[in-house]
Amino acid sequence: MQKKEISKAVINRLPRYYRYLGDLLEKDVVRISSKELSQKMKVTASQIRQDLNNFGGFGQQGYGYNVEYLHSEIGKILGLEKKYNIIIVGAGNLGQALANYVDFERRGFVFTALFDVNPQLVGTKIRDIVVRPADELEEYIKNNQVDIVAITVPKIRAPILAADLVKWGIKGIWNFAPTDLNLPKDVTVENVHLAESLMKLSYRLSTKKSQEEKHKTAVEGSDKTNEKKNKED
Amino acid sequence: MQKKEISKAVINRLPRYYRYLGDLLEKDVVRISSKELSQKMKVTASQIRQDLNNFGGFGQQGYGYNVEYLHSEIGKILGLEKKYNIIIVGAGNLGQALANYVDFERRGFVFTALFDVNPQLVGTKIRDIVVRPADELEEYIKNNQVDIVAITVPKIRAPILAADLVKWGIKGIWNFAPTDLNLPKDVTVENVHLAESLMKLSYRLSTKKSQEEKHKTAVEGSDKTNEKKNKED
């Protein structure tokens, strides 16, 4: 009785629901309807109800959803009731920035170690996390519970490192290197490609600019044509 | 004669095409067919051809695509032939990490200034970029070309900052604060939500784990049922 596969689009939206519900919770909001939430989040109420019903009925007809309950349920779906030990390989600026990001710990993501090849960095501390030499990585993984490895090494080293990590039993990789890692399918890779994010921004900036120019010309040229359908992400 | 709107899914894929073509270029590959590229990128050849034909015919029947030409054309589409001045507001770890990321400059993204409210940070330098006091932000924007503002301030300050930036004429925002910014539609916001990325990873880790358990049980219980359709992102 295989449960229907949850689509990736739905999963991508879950953390955003979780965030909005967390904000509501902080404001002591007790209940919310799909309609109210849809207005806040700028999505359709229908989509919210469809998304949630992939995981079960969390609401009540005529009432809506209990904020605290729904928040906690989505947390469970996202696997946030568990604790994750994360190690960071690459203690450069990005690795250090991650290690300093205390906020993740609230959600159960704990940075337990940092590694780097650079002897200058080895031994230094980020918060209370000491930077270890990269050649101790294998041993560390064998002797400690490591759920996720954040890869913040240069592009060229990332694929080799990833292959090693897999060999040593790692199943979760948070990849910041600007490259795709081709790993066995039982290994989960989540990519953060900052350069690509920036390119998307530049694409939208340049098309928006040229649209405005076109628009200006049109207005000057003929008459008012002011209607603008816009579809945000 | 309004050109058909390019879908967001297509735009999201463009930077990845650009990256793969850049890699091929470095390896001195002269031509590539949609089929070869599709195998490298693990997408369908049909999708590649459809995507590219949103912007015009870059290939040649019987030959494929010229790597250098296609790379350069996608670069133009992404707006990478222009130069973008980026300032960073929030010179904490993440802001510093970005400022240090030299690689963006190759693509025409130049960090020109850093701002922070913390007097301890003001005056310090990241590479050759000095950290300025936040109250000089408005003046700086008025006197310098600023194309993109990277927001790396705490969640609570982000919406107010963003509203100010818009007031001062900023049209492009690269938002790292874990909140949505509701801004006029002529302002382009690109979000990088690291916490949400981590939650997606934890979702996939926890579901994969339970699938394996289910799978193991199934195998033990009955017999081999080893076929696994998998659909990666």
Next chain:
DNA sequence: TAGATTGTTAATCGATTAACAATC
């Protein structure tokens, strides 16, 4: 009970894949 709002089915819309004629 009447009103509100969910859960869920059906209709629509959009994106992906397949197929093939055009053409290098």
Next chain:
DNA sequence: TAGATTGTTAATCGATTAACAATC
């Protein structure tokens, strides 16, 4: 010319939205 591969149309698939009966 024959083979290869694009550009593009048509078919399929999936995701979003609309609608409404169920029910609190």
